[in-house]
Amino acid sequence: MNAAVTELFMAVCRAEVMALKPGNVHVHAAGHGMTVEDFLLSAEVAAPEIARAHAPVGQRILRAVQATRAAVGCNTNLGILLLCAPLARAAEMPVERSLRDRVGDVLAALTVNDAEAAFAAIRLASPGGLGQTTEHDVAGPATVTLREAMAAARSRDRIAAQYADGYRDVFDIGVACARSLTDADAVSLAEAVFLDFLTAFPDSHILRKHCEMLAAAVLAEAREVRRQVAESSSAALRREHLFVFDARLKWQGINPGTSADLTVASLFAHLLETREENHTGTRA
Template identity: 50%
Template sequence: MSRAALIAQALTQACLADVRALKPGNVSVYSAGHGMVADDFVLSAQAIVEPLTAPGLRVGTRILKAVEATRVAVGCNTNLGIVLACAPLAQAALVAQPGTTLREGLQALLARLDVQDAEEAYQAIRLARPGGLGRSPTHDVGEPPRVTLAVAMAAARHRDGIARQYAEGFRDVFDVGVPRAGWALARWRSEEWATTAVYLGLLARAPDTHVARKLGPAVAREVSVEAARWDTALMRCHHPQSLMPMLLDWDRRLKRQGINPGTTADLTVASLFALSLQDILDKEFGGRDAVPSTAAPSAGLRSTLH
C-alpha cells in the first residue's frame, strides 16, 4: 500500500474513532446534539479524506477542497477544525524524508505557508461559516489576506485553539494528545476510550476556544475544571466503562446548555491522526519518531485497530 493510501486510511480511522467515542458535549454515536447527528460526521469524514491526502496539493488547496466536499456531503459545518488541523499533518507526512521526524517536518512546513494558502483557507472558513466566528481587527477572514497563513494564524492564536497549533508547532497535539493516546491504547486496548482520554486530557489543560467564543471565557473555564475532575478519574480507572453513566450524564447537561467543546474534539482527531502518521513513517523509514516517554510502546492507532 502506498504512503498516501496509508495516510488516507489513518485519517479515516481517526475520524471514525472520534465519532464512536464518548466526548461529553460533543456529537457521537452515544448522543446527537447541536443540530447534528453522528452520521453527519461519518459522511464528512468520507468526504474530506481524498482532498486532504491526495499527493500534489498545497495546504490551502487541501483545506478549501475538503470544506467544499463537506458542504456537498452534509450541507453544514461539521469539521472545519478537523480539516484545518489535519491538512498540514497530512502534508507533512506525504512529503516526509528519512532522518526527519513528523514533528520536525511539520514545523518546517508551517513556516513555508504563504499568502495563497491564506487565501484558500479564508475561502474555506467563509464557506464553512463556523459559529461564534465574529470579526477580527487584524487579518479578518472576510477580507482578502495580506499576510501568509502562518502569520494570520499566529495573530489568532489567543482566541482559537487550532490557530494556536499553527503558531506553536502543534504543541498541544504532540505534547499532550499523542502521548495520551499512546498511553491509553496500551492501558485499555480500546480506541474509543483512548479517544475519550485524549479529549478529556486536552480539555482539562486548556479551555475550549469554541465554547469561549460562543458563551464566554468563564463558561469555558468551568467546563475545563469539570473535565479535569473526570480526566483524573479516568486516568485512575482500570475499567473505564464504570464511568460511562456519569460521563453520559455530563454529556446531557452540557448539551442542554448548548455547550460544545468542538475545538477540543478537533484536536483529539488531530492527535489520533498524528500518532498513526508517526507509526506509518517509522515503519517506512525503519526508525522511531521522538514520542515523549509517557506514550505507550505500542504501534499506533492504525495497528491497534487491526
C-alpha cells in the same frame, strides 16, 4: 491522492465519533443539530482532498470544506481540516526527520495563497461565533501568510495556536497521551486524548461561542468529572459519570469542539508516526 493517508484520516475520524466525548457528537448521543452520519460522511468526502498528493495546504482545506458542504450542508469538520491538512502534507515529505519537524517545515513554507484559500474555506464553513477581528479578518483578502494570520489569532483560538507553535499541544498532549496507552484500541485512545485536552485548558470553541467565564466553568467541571472517573470502581460507573456530563453539556448547548478537533489531529499524527516507524523500523 495518497491512499494510505486517506485511510488513516478516515480511521481517526471514525474512532472519534465512536468515542464517548462529553458535549460532543458521538454514537452514544447526537447533538447540536448534527448526527454521527453527518460526521462519517464528512470524513469520507473530505479524506481524498486532505490526502491529495502535493496539493498546497490551503487548497486541501478549501477543497475538503467544499466537499463537506456539498455532502452535509453544515460545518462538521472545519477545525479538523485546518489541523490535519499540514499533517498530511508533512507525511509526504522524506522521513529522515521526525513528523513534528516536517510539520514545522510545512508551516514555515505556508503562503499568502494558502491564507486566501483557508479564508475562503472558513467563510464557506461559517463556524459558530466567528465574529470579526481588526487584524487579518477572514471576510477580507489575505495579506499575510496562513501561519502569520493564525499567529495573530493564537490567543483566542487553540487551533490557530497550533500553527503558531508548531503543533505543540497536538504532539506534547495528544500524541504523548496516545503513545502512553500502548494497549488501547482506537476508540479508547480517542476518549483518553479528548479528556486530556478537555482538562488541559478552556476550550476555545466554548470561548468563541459563549464566554470566558463559561469556558472556565466547563474546564473546572471536566476536571472534577475526570477525578470521579479515575476513582470509580467499575467501567460502568466511569461511563455513567461521562454520560451525565455529556447530557448536561448538550442540554446547555455547550460543545467543546476544539478539544474534539485536537483529538482527531493528535490521533492522525500518532497513526502517521506509527506507520512511518513500522516502515523504517525506527522511532522518530
